[in-house]
Amino acid sequence: MYRRRTVGVVVPAYDEAGFVGGVLEAVPDYVDRVYAVDDRSRDRTWAEIAERASRLNRAAATDRGRETVAAGAGFDRRIVPIRHDRNRGVGAAIATGYRRALADGIDVTAVMAGDGQMDPARLPALLDPIVEGDADYAKGNRLADGARDEMPRFRLVGNAALTVLTRIASGYWRTGDPQNGYTAISRRALERLDLEAVYDRYGYPNDLLVRCNAAGLRVADVPMPARYGDEESSIAYATYVPTVSALLLGAFVRRLARRYPLRELHPVPLGYAAGALALAGSALEGARALFGRRPSDGATIGIGRAALLAVAGAASAGAAARLERRLHAPLEVRRDG
Incomplete structure (x- = not known):
């Protein structure tokens, strides 16, 4: 638990063999459950998740004075391996983890990508606004002053452009870096969002922000230094930017219709x-x-x-x-x- 709140972490992974195991090992001890969601990877990602989950769950059981962990025994399994039957997209993988966290009654659920780009030491900065009751959803911002130095220039320019578009679409005019997937969300917020309708590909954080505003949720923007290693991005920016732009236009219209009924x-x-x-x-x-x-x-x-x-x-x-x-x-x- 973290400050008397149960905490879950969703780890979406697609072709992250060599990285996802380290992410699972690095999740802080105060996290109650880790939902490792393999989006039907083509490499050894699932095998790596299964092996680390088995080993780490046994270690957790030993720490509690047990020798075995009964499959499906609620919180007896700290790491919950989940595998999609087909590749559905990172947004769908996160939604799968969110639904499991809701079913488990988790108070706050964070997202840490399976490629190791998200520093576990920064997790409290995202949890605190929610635990303290200031926000329903917290997200990192690599574009904040002093937090953008490590981001490659081509990503910085594209992200800045998408920040402007997402601010218009979402109505969160002071929130930046909408592509940042390092987030935390309250159980109350998850209960108010239609997880089945959230965009299932890489535009999911933009779409989720728009839906948060439509639901009247409070969002915390947390400076978060960029962190890059040997991982390779699978985003094709030539198609990504036009796709997300079209997504934001539709989301913008839907948000206006929900927030401001025509009769008013x-x-x-x-x-x-x-x-x-x-x-x-x-x-x-x-x-x-x-x-x-x-x-x-x-x-x-x-x-x-x-x-x-x-x-x-x-x-x-x-x-x-x-x-x-x-x-x-x-x-x-x-x-x-």
Whole structure:
């Protein structure tokens, strides 16, 4: 237990042989249960999980004065090996662990990737905001001041861009580094989220943030230095960024529909909608002016209209964003890490 709360850790793994065993061994002793979820790896990941789980569970039983661990005997098994029947994605692996933690009544559940990039010594910084009642969900932020030095530049630029998009989509305007998977979440939050609907691939942390806001959950942003070793990322950024951008657009619309029912005529969705329509009109008017068959004076007028619509659209969307930032400020918690 950690500060009188039961703690679980989900370790999602896909082709992490040579890394995942070390992650399981490094999980702090105060963690009550570790859910090691193999997402149908092609290498020896599952064999490594099974071997380490058997050995570490026997050691835990010996420490408690027992010689054997009965399979399925609740908390008698500290490490719970789980294997998907097919490859479903990292988001699905984490959701599997979350559901098991809920079934076990775990108070706080963290996520530590199977590649060893997440420093176990930093786990208390994520648990504390939840244990102290300040937040429902805590996440690391490698983009915070003093915490970004180790991140490769190409990741830094891409992450900064996705931070802006995710802030718009989620409504958490002061929260950064949405790609950071080092997180902790309360049982209350898991009970309020639809885990079956969370995106099952690498965009899951972005999608989860949007769903947290829709559910009115408080999020803590914790500075978390980047940590890289010999592991290789399986993310294909050429397809990843467009995919997540499309995901965020859909999630943004769903969040607005849930937070601001149409019958209320709230100024936030109205402002965003007016801004989107004006910007679309600007693009259309500009295309007509540049490529349509018009006299030169008509083209000039068309370009002027496009510019006015663009200014009006940006102003409307910006006003909605500023209002949301004020409304959602109580849902954002800043920590020193």
